[in-house]
Amino acid sequence: MSDSTQERYRIGYALAAKKQQSFIQPSLIEHSRQRGIDLIKLDPTKPLSEQGKLDCVIHKLYDDDWKQNLLGFREKCPDVPVVDSPEDIERLHNRVSMLEVITRLKFPVSDSERERFGVPKQVVVMDPSVLSGGEGLGELEFPVIAKPLDADGSAVSHKMFLIYDQEGMKILKAPIVLQEFVNHGGVIFKVYVVGAYVKCVKRRSLPDISEEKIGTSKGSLPFSQISNLTAAQEDKNKEYGEDRSLEKVEMPPSSFLEELAKAMRKSMGLNLFNFDVIRDARDADRYLVIDINYFPGYAKMPCYEPVLTDFFWDMVTKKNHV
Ligand SMILES: O=P(O)(O)O[C@@H]1[C@@H](OP(=O)(O)O)[C@H](OP(=O)(O)O)[C@H](O)[C@H](OP(=O)(O)O)[C@H]1OP(=O)(O)O
Ligand SMILES: Nc1ncnc2c1ncn2[C@@H]1O[C@H](COP(=O)(O)OP(=O)(O)O)[C@@H](O)[C@H]1O
Ligand SMILES: [Mg+2]
Ligand SMILES: [Mg+2]
Missing domain, CATH: 3.30.1490.220 (Dna Ligase; domain 1)
Structure with missing residues (x-):
């Protein structure tokens, strides 16, 4: 909890209108506010250094003017964390360089763990x-x-x-x-990463x-966007006798996903991303990463407000970022 005498932190955000609407929800604003963090909408067309004190910048905009603006800001205010760097994000904008991240990983799997990973x-x-x-x-x-x-x-x-x-x-x-x-039982595992935090959820996939x-x-x-199947469509599937109930599907071991996420985060230099994983139907210990997304729809992640607020706190108090 904060009171009026406590220092307040300012997180600037630069997001497309649709992203702003889905991510900057009143519940997130309020959660952060109570921790002493104010979320400030940035004007990407104006120099960042002229938009008041900023303790951290988060963004998902890709045009050259924005990248120039960020570059200028990083030169002027090198101590303010920018989450994340456009050069590192760029790797995820190409479906080949995206998956090269996985093939190059030196993954420290312990002997006791059988799970293997790769890409199709x-x-x-x-x-x-x-x-x-x-x-x-x-x-x-x-x-x-x-x-x-x-x-x-x-x-x-x-x-x-x-x-x-x-x-x-x-x-x-x-x-x-x-x-x-790759046949994978019609379910993907969506693994959300927010700094050091990792959360896996199940989603529908192709049968x-x-x-x-x-x-x-x-x-x-x-x-x-098959994995964004709506509840109404789900009901329809059931109506047609398709019972591939998600609840019955076993999650990958969390220690395995956490190690994988940590290695990816270090290797890519990114804090905010998710990745889609499928389990090979012919080999239940084989997991394949098929997609990595920068700054995904976090509002769909359980407990997104406290998780993101904790991350903002770590950023402004300079802990835990890559
Ligand atoms: O819009 P949402 O909430 O479905 O989020 C999209 C993500 O859905 P997910 O959270 O993984 O279910 C979506 O993930 P998928 O590619 O569908 O796996 C992308 O991250 C998408 O961003 P972009 O269009 O690739 O820049 C995300 O779109 P933006 O919100 O960034 O526009
Ligand atoms: N190699 C694959 N084998 C089986 N299904 C796949 C494979 N790649 C993608 N899919 C299915 O297609 C969906 C979309 O592919 P994905 O690479 O995640 O693209 P997007 O960036 O649009 O989410 C996945 O969520 C999954 O359901
Ligand atoms: Mg995907
Ligand atoms: Mg994607």
Whole structure:
């Protein structure tokens, strides 16, 4: 609790309108306020050093003017933490460099832990003629998921296709990432990271594809942001007799996810991100990271207000950040 004589801290935020609406909720403002932290809306078009005292800056904006503004601020006020650096965030805007983070990890798994991790096999196709010419798969086999190479937050960057055969490739536009489809029981694990805090939740995913279905399916199937399936859609699934109840699905061991998250955080130099993990249906100890997102929808994480407030506190009192 704070009183009027106590020092107050100011966290400046620079977010797109939609993000601001979902993240800066009255409950978060109030929670932080009670801890002596005020959340201040920044004007990204004006120099940050002219927007009053700031004890920390958080942001999710990618244009060059904003990056210049941040650069100037970091030169003028090197002691104020900026969460996170645009250069480090940039790595997550490309679905190849994003997953390279995982393949390069030197993961300190203890002998007692059986869990292994990796990424699905994938190739990137830069040349449009490869898509129409019947090549491009390399050592991959159908079905594959086609993902736009850029993961820049645009609606189109979430537009995916499940591709069953060569004919289905014709719908694609380069540059595109082709990734092996891995059966995983229709559930993804979304692991939220907020500084040193780690929280895993379960979400719906694409259902497994049987050998029989692989043999009979043709062409391509478009989909987008499948894990944000609404409650109404969930009910509909149940109505159609689909009982893949999320509650029954076992979580990955928390010690494993915590170690993985910690190693990722150190390696990327980032504090605010989440990642999607699937469990290989053929090998229950094998986990595959398929996606890493900068500054995700934290309001959907349980207890987001105290968790974020604790993080802000650590930032302004200079503890615990990478
Ligand atoms: O909008 P939300 O709350 O669904 O959050 C999106 C995230 O959903 P999630 O929290 O993982 O369920 C979403 O995660 P996914 O890519 O769907 O795994 C992204 O982080 C998205 O940001 P961007 O469009 O990639 O810049 C996030 O969008 P922004 O809120 O940053 O626009
Ligand atoms: N290799 C894969 N195997 C099986 N399902 C996948 C694979 N990659 C992605 N998916 C499914 O597609 C969804 C979207 O893919 P993702 O890479 O997370 O893109 P986005 O950035 O739009 O969230 C995932 O949440 C998961 O349901
Ligand atoms: Mg995802
Ligand atoms: Mg993503």
